[in-house]
Amino acid sequence: MSNAGNTVSAKDRVLIFDTTLRDGEQCPGATMTFEEKLEVADMLDMMGVDIIEAGFPIASDGDFEAVSAIAGRIKRATVAGLARAISADIARAGEAVRHAARPRIHTFVSTSPIHLQHQMRKSEEEVLEIITRTVTQARNLVEDVEWSGMDATRTPIDYLCRAVETAIKAGATTINLPDTVGYATPDEYRAMFKAVRERVPNADRAIFSAHCHNDLGLAVANSLAAIEGGARQVECTINGIGERAGNAALEEIVMALRVRGDVMPYDTGIDATYLMRASKAVSSACSFPVQYNKAIVGRNAFAHESGIHQDGMLKHQQTYEIMTPASVGVTKTSLVMGKHSGRAAFRSKLTEMGYTLGDNQLEDAFTRFKALADRKKHVYDEDIEALVDENLATAHDRVKLVSLTVIAGTRGPQRAMLKLDIDGRVVAEEAEGNGPIDAVFNAVKALVPHEAVLELYDVHAVTEGTDAQAEVTVRLGQNGAAVTGRGADPDTLVSSCKAYLAALNKLVARGSRVHAQAAE
Ligand SMILES: CC(=O)SCCNC(=O)CCNC(=O)[C@H](O)C(C)(C)COP(=O)(O)OP(=O)(O)OC[C@H]1O[C@@H](n2cnc3c(N)ncnc32)[C@H](O)[C@@H]1OP(=O)(O)O
Ligand SMILES: CC(C)C(=O)C(=O)O
Ligand SMILES: [Mg+2]
Structure with a gap:
């Protein structure tokens, strides 16, 4: 015809x-x-x-x-x-x-x-x-x-x-x-x-x-x-x-x-x-968005978030895909990290990002990842990076954050209730401050007395949205030398505390005059 x-x-x-x-x-x-x-x-x-x-x-x-x-x-x-x-x-x-x-x-x-x-x-x-x-x-x-x-x-x-x-x-x-x-x-x-x-x-x-x-x-x-x-x-x-x-x-x-x-x-x-x-x-x-779950060309058409599917995909692509992404011009399958992801995908993501973690570190990082994913809609590579970097950096820390509660708002005074683990011993302190971050830092200082001065405090969102992880950088200076600590968390006050502790731990490691056992 x-x-x-x-x-x-x-x-x-x-x-x-x-x-x-x-x-x-x-x-x-x-x-x-x-x-x-x-x-x-x-x-x-x-x-x-x-x-x-x-x-x-x-x-x-x-x-x-x-x-x-x-x-x-x-x-x-x-x-x-x-x-x-x-x-x-x-x-x-x-x-x-x-x-x-x-x-x-x-x-x-x-x-x-x-x-x-x-x-x-x-x-x-x-x-x-x-x-x-x-x-x-x-x-x-x-x-x-x-x-x-x-x-x-x-x-x-x-x-x-x-x-x-x-x-x-x-x-x-x-x-x-x-x-x-x-x-x-x-x-x-x-x-x-x-x-x-x-x-x-x-x-x-x-x-x-x-x-x-x-x-x-x-x-x-x-x-x-x-x-x-x-x-x-x-x-x-x-x-x-x-x-x-x-x-x-x-x-x-x-x-x-x-x-x-x-x-x-x-x-x-x-x-x-x-x-x-x-x-x-x-x-x-035509300025007309394509729905995420649209067949063939939607952005989720070749994306997998569930752990079981991700595990299957890592073992064999045809377990959960009936056509290859390349066959329709999509660069590659994406394993999206989220609250439904499992260890197989987490390990693969870390390898792809260039991290090799031991079994214990991996397990620890995975627990923290799950906790983050429960609180956060999208977990981006940067989130994982921040989480793993922090995980690696804190592996030998003497001072660790146990819990933090802060009362903030217009009516003041801002108050921080802080618990730290210092060399395996949990100690607690409450402190007030001129704003919530000052209160947190005062509580840290009360538990870990030191002479270092805060030279820099910087906060930025690692990812997008109101549920973004805040990454805080703190620089402490002492006797002409300085150390920098970073902390990441969706809660800015928690990341601030983590960043401060990370810097203090570096000072402790350098043998500076930081009384990490001061609470005794
Ligand atoms: C199923 C489809 O998709 S059909 C295609 C639909 N697409 C469009 O309509 C987009 C472009 N349309 C237009 O720009 C305009 O409607 C035009 C230029 C075609 C016509 O404009 P107007 O002359 O102002 O007519 P209007 O749109 O008000 O009404 C449609 C007229 O076409 C007539 N008509 C509709 N389909 C047909 C047809 N297949 N053959 C003949 N007449 C038809 C209707 O009966 C009506 O006639 P009437 O005014 O005598 O009652
Ligand atoms: C013009 C005709 C083919 C049309 O679009 C329809 O009937 O839907
Ligand atoms: Mg038609």
Whole structure:
């Protein structure tokens, strides 16, 4: 079967008709500028889309210009312009695509009773006449004409067959039977294609096309069902953007056919390694974020946080992934560290970050990591680094933090209740201060008397958000020498205390006059 230059095997080749620039752009808030449309069109052509629906030329001068420009620059794919069943629309679409290497006019008219009665206000017979007139007009302008029966899935099958037969007789080369309002189920949609193809006498002269909306979340399932029913073109959009709940997502259809080729033996011409790039290009062009858990291109599509899954992934990638990230243009699988992670992933993350810890240190760090992950939504590499660095640094500390409670706020005085472990002995102190940090440091000083002076106190967020880990740096100077200590914790007062103690421990280690046993 041939289709204006796109050679297809009726047996196994499915044409990908991308309507990101037309139906996708109809999605509220997804408008693209002229330049953005050209960029997206180039990307679609590069990735192997067969037909690019570039816009609706009668809609505005801007749309006409964009369709004309895309038609003029795309050398491989067919470029289509949409037109209502109105002479002026068809003329405008024909004008817009006339410079395309492979031009197509896509004209549509309603066929369902509810549309005929309330939107078109025409009888069935009047619409059949309109189909003949408009498809003929389009066919006189270009060889490649697609006709769509809008709201086909709510159209009685007898009338739908008459409309399809009329369109093919008038010269339509592609027949699209859209599920305009996302109402069909996969079984119904498959059966509709089968019935129309069997009952329409000239059906073999056209390629049948599916166009599904996602109102019930069935757009991709319906598109795949249509292929089983004989459709050999599917209309879809990058990221599934489109009117209301969107259109069928191109990336999902392409990968479903590829990954499950065992039960759906159909090919597309798409180079799937472009899918992620295309998703990002469209998302940024229309300022429309991709949901995190979106199939194929969502940022979680190849991310694992659960310990059991991470352990499985470390042992064998196919335990929890049915396609490789590389096959869709994603750099790599990511093992996200969080409260659900286990030791296997934690160890692997540390190795990746260049840390080799002994078993006890690892266990200690893992306990601290779990405690942190319980308090914090996102645990970043920097969090782990801060945690492990501190863990290593404090391995031989004589003075360790046991607990800290601080009373702060506008009513003062600020008060710190501190417990320290000094050489294995727990000692406690309460102190006031000019602010909570001063109170904490006074409590430390009372438990560990010293002559060092605070030369620097610096705090910054290691990661983002109000639950970020605060990393505090404290520099203590004594007799012209200085030591620096760091502490990290989501609680700034705790990290301040840790930083102070880290610096004091360094002074103790250097043999300075710090009375680490002072509490005795
Ligand atoms: C299912 C789909 O996605 S269909 C495509 C939807 N996309 C868009 O509508 C985006 C672009 N649209 C537009 O810019 C405008 O709606 C235009 C330029 C097409 C038309 O604008 P207006 O002339 O102001 O008409 P308006 O939008 O108010 O109403 C649509 C008219 O088209 C008619 N119409 C709708 N579909 C068709 C069709 N397939 N064939 C013929 N007429 C149609 C309606 O009956 C209505 O006609 P009426 O004014 O005689 O009642
Ligand atoms: C114009 C047609 C094909 C359409 O977008 C629909 O019916 O959803
Ligand atoms: Mg649509």
